[in-house]
Amino acid sequence: MFICKNCKTVDKFELMFSPDYKGEKHFEQRINDKNEIEIIVDGYKFIPDLQFMNEHAVCRYCGQIYMWDYDTGYNK
Ligand SMILES: [Zn+2]
Structure with a gap:
């Protein structure tokens, strides 16, 4: 899925909103x-x-906004 570049948490779209x-x-x-x-x-x-994640999703673990990257450990 997506990984937070700040805290390395992988989010499975249980995302927070802007x-x-x-x-x-x-x-x-x-x-x-x-x-x-x-x-x-x-x-x-x-x-x-x-693009969607970086426009809308806030990391619920560290509170960073728009810090997502693809989690390369996961089949895209
Ligand atoms: Zn985070």
Whole structure:
């Protein structure tokens, strides 16, 4: 999945939201028929990628924002 460049925590999309995100933060995760992870947040569906993480996801362990990289120990 993704790894925090600051604390090296691997996040599996149990992500936090940017502090200025104003939605309800209703979060669902599922595998679609192409075997891709789909995330649905407040009715908005997308396939998460590094760009998304670095625009929206805050590390819940160290609090760093926008510090994600691909976790190379994991099959992408
Ligand atoms: Zn972190």
